[in-house]
Amino acid sequence: MDNVLTWITFLPVIAAVAILFVPQTSKNLVRSIAAVFTGLQLVLAIWIYMNFDAAASGFQFMEQVKWIPAFNIEYFMGIDGLSVPMVLLTAFLSFICIFASWGIEKSVKGYFAMFLLLDAGMMGVFCALDFFLFYIFWEVMLLPMYFLIGIWGSPSRTDPDGMVRGGPYAAIKFFLYTLFGSIFMLIAMLVFYFNVQDPVTGGHTFNMLHLMDQANHVGVLDDFNIRLLMYAALFLGFAIKVPVFPFHTWLPDAHVEAPTAVSVILAGVLLKMGTYGMLRISFPMLPDAMKWEYFAYGMAILGLINILYGAFCAMAQKDLKKLVAYSSISHMGIVLLGMSGLTSMGMNGAVMQMFNHGTGTAMLFLLVGVIYDRAHHRQIEGFGGLANQMPIYTALVSIAFFAGLGLPGFSSFISEAFSFLGAFGSEAFDLRLITIISTLGIVITAGYFLWTFQRMFLGELNPKYADLPEINGRELFTLVPIAVIVILLGVYPAPLLDLMRTSLNELVAVVNAADTTLLGLH
Amino acid sequence: MDYSTIIQNNLNSLNYFVPELLLTGLVLVLILADLFLGKERSPWMSIIALIGAAIVLVSVICQYELGSRSIFNDMLVVDPFSLYFKLLFLASTIMVVFLSIGSVELSGRPVGEYFTLLMTLTLGMFLMASSTNMVTIFISIELVSIVSFVLATYLKTRKRSSEAGLKYAIYGAFSSGLMLYGISILYGLTGTLSIYEIGPALAGKGSSELALLVSVLFMLAGFGYKIAAVPFHFWSPDVYEGAPTPITAFLSVGPKAAGFAVLIRFFNVALATGGGNGTTEWLSLAAINWPMLLAVLAVATMTLGNLVAIQQENIKRMLAYSSIAHAGYIMMGTLLLSDDGIFATIFYLVVYYLMNLGAFLVVIIFQDVIGSERISDWKGMARRAPIPAIAMGVFLFSLTGLPPTAGFIGKFYLFAAVIAKGPSFYWLAVVGLLNSVVALYYYARILKVMFFEQAEDEQSAEISISPFYVALLAIFAIPTLVLGLYWAPLSNLASHSVEFLRAL
Structure with a gap:
């Protein structure tokens, strides 16, 4: 099956678009669409598991298409033994969570559309092999998460200590923390881009495989202090997601205020993105700094x-x-x-x-x-x-x-x-x-x-x-x-x-x- | 130089001046039409304005065939760089005409003068984008400014509007004076007003650093005033709040972009040498580090804009400060003096046009219905008017710079250009990006009010949005999303426009 990674990533998007055309009153149809599509996604994940050659090194199921040639940005997907467990986990929990969300009655269409977009973003992060693409998926998850916690989480309330708490507060806190982390990732990504040579064309590249090959590192990447700074920047970006102490304070708020299924996804999948990012990006690209x-x-x-x-x-x-x-x-x-x-x-x-x-x-x-x-x-x-x-x-x-x-x-x-x-x-x-x-x-x-x-x-x-x-x-x-x-x-x-x-x-x-x-x- | 050559040159230049001539004609037609049609609120005036603008648009597109050419004895230039801006100006003008048609604020006001002034303003911006001589730069900036004062006070019976216009005029006069003084010092130093000759003249003589510093700082006052950069930004919140909202939307996009056009041309051509592919080098001006000076201004501009925006209760004021902050981001691209930087700047201006006008469109729609500009009155809007609320979400996320919106791509190019300059500019990227985190906070507050909070009972009725507004929203929101996923056409056009900047 060709393009299996594209399918597994964008099936939820198709479902989200389909849901927009369903009348507001047919709530069960909306839920069923979500269940069917995440079910298909799970089937694909199992298919990947069956067909993945665990003994082989390198990436499999790769897809590579030019996206923005002027900036050498590619739509580049592929998975290895690190990503496959995460892909399985994402597909499995997303499917489960659709059923855990069955009781949601408030703006059902919006809820499931957001949830499916979140699903697509998570899957994309684990499949992307182009740093730019990775970053897009990483950020795209923030928007649905913000709304899922804010709208369907617990309502805003004022605690006895006078602090305003509740879903909206937790949502913006989560959003600000994560965005704060990802800007440092963005900077590190750009420094990589301008200081890694594409071995074929000699130009700049976001291709993670090229980024991992130390032989391609030129320019300021030969400066160890810069490498340390970049490692620190990436670590900050990922650590907030994990979350590592002392960047963890968004987590109890977000988990407590979010609806059940969103807490499941947040803890079950989103936290893993931090450590996944370290293993996928920091470790292989800056091994000496590690x-x-x-x-x-x-x-x-x-x-x-x-x-x-x-x-x-x-x-x-x-x-x-x-x-x-x-x-x-x-x-x-x-x-x-x-x-x-x-x-x-x-x-x-x-x-x-x-x-x-x-x-x-x-x-x-x-x-x-x-x-x-x-x-x-x-x-x-x-x-x-x-x-x-x-x-x-x-x-x-x-x-x-x-x-x-x-x-x-x-x-x-x-x-x-x-x-x-x-x-x-x-x-x-x-x-x-x-x-x-x-x-x-x-x-x-x-x-x-x-x-x-x-x-x-x-x-x-x-x-x-x-x-x-x-x-x-x-x-x-x-x-x-x-x-x-x-x-x-x-x-x-x-x-x-x-x-x-x-x-x-x-x-x-x-x-x-x-x-x-x-x-x-x- | 003998006069017949000069006259011959001027006559030959007319062929390359067609869009401006057409605009002038349009202004005259509007004045005449106003005599016959303008008495009542007749749709004919807006139709004439739109048809005229469309004709000008075609003539601008036709000019792409002409390549780069200096006209009127090096007073103006026609090149893809200026054409890019002219397209942007026309796009803004046309959309503002649409915004004005439905605006409740403007109903009952004479429309003839309104459209006449709008087109005059457009003409001024056209000239700004083309100017290559300090005199034309000054005159075109004045043309834009003076018309802007009048438009800002268009609701003359509203106190806030009059106050805004007065402030605008006083600040404008002050900064124009400074700028003129700067120009005169520069003329004294170099003996020329053509921006092509200033660079070589400065390089040739060992001119006084102090005088040069003073002169360029004074000129920065003029440019900074147009783009609302700190510390020349004080007029903008009041004017944005007081002016009719369509005009606010226009001022935040059109004249600002024109200011950047002049800024880029002046600093790249007059104060820098080099060119071609890759980066240009700053002309050595002894101990004065221009990029750092501008970088400090850019950082001050975005930081102040963002921090003050947090506290705003009025949506128009908030967007005014957000617009100041954006001027700071965009300045990052201009101060690098690299092709990447200029490319990122002009790319961002188009993106900014889409998302900022879109946001103002939503403000107009809601303002007409609830008659308030207070953010807290937008409670529960997601339920009452889902389409504008969702569109606003798109615009605000784009203004923050989150994927998958055009705003992210624009910011990405800006920061990429900064990083490309090397480690000495990394701090600027860090500060700029930290600023976008701050910006998220106040943009998200609007979303919070619209999506997370419930309206009080008596005002929870659903608002019906006319198809006209839905179509306008789509015109802004769809490109904002599409350019976030596939932006190659726009980036090709923008990079094509940069290549010709120093070609003369």
């Missing part, structure tokens, strides 16, 4: 802070959704730590963690949505003894919680173990102490998840909730597939690991082999 010890240790320490700080904050939360949001910060810290050791094991662990956190946190947010739809609040202390009232729901929550705290047998155990072991065994840097301290995060995580479980599901049932209905069929339909994946990959992670191993090992080799003479280290 090997600069201040950056490597810096990344590990930021990972450590994320892990511990996120976990402690999660433990302090009264709002269940906020707890899940902070647990995301903690879990993304593990990805950073895994990456920073520059070992094969750590890198594989980190990318697995990206995928597993995507599924795990999606489940958590969906479960929060289920209880919120019934009780209309999310205060942990307000519940109790739900296990008897909603046994199926409780079972699902326990799966999600156990996956979240990295219990063996659940997917995130393997990825967390790989990340920690990889960082611990790093040959390039001595990260042993940092790793040891970081593992404390697991204990704290276990603490807050189990404590929450105890407060919500064990003990006496709050009489107010004596007739709380059990989880329904639609909700089960969104949750069970994720639960299956979480357990399956926990028992047998090979399908995921095999997919990414070749590409990631190459990446590790490239970074470790980076010529660091400019640093004056060797």
Whole structure:
């Protein structure tokens, strides 16, 4: 099948346009269109998974068309072992989220159109191999996200401390933070453009494959200080998306105010773009800067802070959704730590963690949505003894919680173990102490998840909730597939690991082999 | 030089002056037609204005065949650079005629004079874009300014409008005086008024740096006033607020673009040498670092514009400050004195024309219905009038510079040109981009009011938008989106126009 990446990226756009022509009153038609098209997208993603040659190096399913010849901008798509898990994750969660959004009644057309545009933008980011194209997709996601949080999130309110909070506030905060980050990416991108030579034409280029080849770097890119600055600029852009402490404050707001499905996408896919960007752009394009010890240790320490700080904050939360949001910060810290050791094991662990956190946190947010739809609040202390009232729901929550705290047998155990072991065994840097301290995060995580479980599901049932209905069929339909994946990959992670191993090992080799003479280290 | 050659040259030049002659004719026709048709609010005046403008448009397009040519003894020039601007001016004029037709603000006012003044203003801008002599530069700027004063006060019974016009005139007179003084010093230094001869004359003699600095600073006052750059921007918020909205829209696009045309031509031709492909070098003016001086002005302009815009409650004032900020962005392209920079500037001006006029169109539509310019009165507009609200979203995202809109491509080219100049200009790109983050905040506030907030009950009725306005919105919104995805035609035209700039 030719142009499969174009199809998988732009199917949602077709659906969004189709939705605009549906009358406002046929809400179910709108939802069905969205479901069918994201379903097709998922089918395509599975097709890609089946046909992707995981053992081969380099990019596959490539498409390359001239777009703006005068500026040598191309429509250039392609995927490797790093992108395929993300493509699968995006397609899978988008499909699930359409069903999680079934209950949205306010401006249904607008909601699904925005959601589908968001889907297209995310898919595009993971498939783009032209930096300009990558940037366009990256930015295009902001607009639908802004409206999804602002319009369909919680309404504006004034908190007791006098601060205006709510969806509109969270939406603009998210928007400003992300835009702030991406302008630095834009500058780095332009510096690359003007200082990388296209090996064929000798002109400027945005082609990521050319950008990754150090032999093409000329001009100011021979200046190590500039390379460090560019690395820092790119890191800032990506770190805000992850989000890395201290740029994380948009995240709890956005997650808490957004509607359930949007929180799922935000935590499940959008956060991964930050780490994906580092692995796709910073590491291979500026490998020597990554090997600069201040950056490597810096990344590990930021990972450590994320892990511990996120976990402690999660433990302090009264709002269940906020707890899940902070647990995301903690879990993304593990990805950073895994990456920073520059070992094969750590890198594989980190990318697995990206995928597993995507599924795990999606489940958590969906479960929060289920209880919120019934009780209309999310205060942990307000519940109790739900296990008897909603046994199926409780079972699902326990799966999600156990996956979240990295219990063996659940997917995130393997990825967390790989990340920690990889960082611990790093040959390039001595990260042993940092790793040891970081593992404390697991204990704290276990603490807050189990404590929450105890407060919500064990003990006496709050009489107010004596007739709380059990989880329904639609909700089960969104949750069970994720639960299956979480357990399956926990028992047998090979399908995921095999997919990414070749590409990631190459990446590790490239970074470790980076010529660091400019640093004056060797 | 003997007189017969001069006269012969002038007569030959008339062939190359057709669009301006046609415009002059149109002005006269409008005055005459006003005698017979202008008594009532007759649609005939606008029809005449539109047909006339269309004819001028055709004549401008025809001039592309002529190549570059200096006319009237080096007073004016016809080249693709000036033609590019003339097309932009005509596009603005035509759209403003359309905007004026429906405007409630202007109803009951004599239309004859209005269109006459509008066309005179267009003529002035045509001359600005073509001027290659300090005298024609000055005269054309004055022509534009004086007509602008009158148009700004067109609602003379409205106090704000009169006040705006008075401020405009006082600032205008002041900056014109400064500029004239600057020109006279420059003449004293070089003995010539032709911008082609100023450069060589400066290079030849070791002229006084201080005198040159003073003279160019004074001239900057004149240019800066036209483009509303800090610190010559004080008139613009008041004028934008007080003038009839179609005129505000026009002033924010047309004369500003004309100011940039003069600025680019003067600095590139008179104060720079080199040319051809690649970058031009600044003429060595000893210790004075012109690019940095202009860079500081550009940064001050965009930063002040953006920061003050945040606090505005009146939509027209906010757009005025946003327009100041945009002048700052655009200046980044002119000060680089590279082909890339000029290309980015003129590309951005077209994009800016689309998104800014579009935004003003939405202001006019809403103003006519709710009779208010306050941002907070736009509550729930997304529900009451979805089409203009969505179009406004497109324009505002474009003004912020987010893909997939034309505004992003325009900003992209501007910042690309800055980065291309090398590490010494990276700071300018950083500051410029940080400014767009600030800008997002106040643009998004409008979106927030329209989309996230609910209207109070008594005013939540749906607003019906006439097909005329829907069509106008489409004319601005569709290119704003399309140019964000495929802009090669416009960029080809713009780069073609840059190539001819120094060809003479």
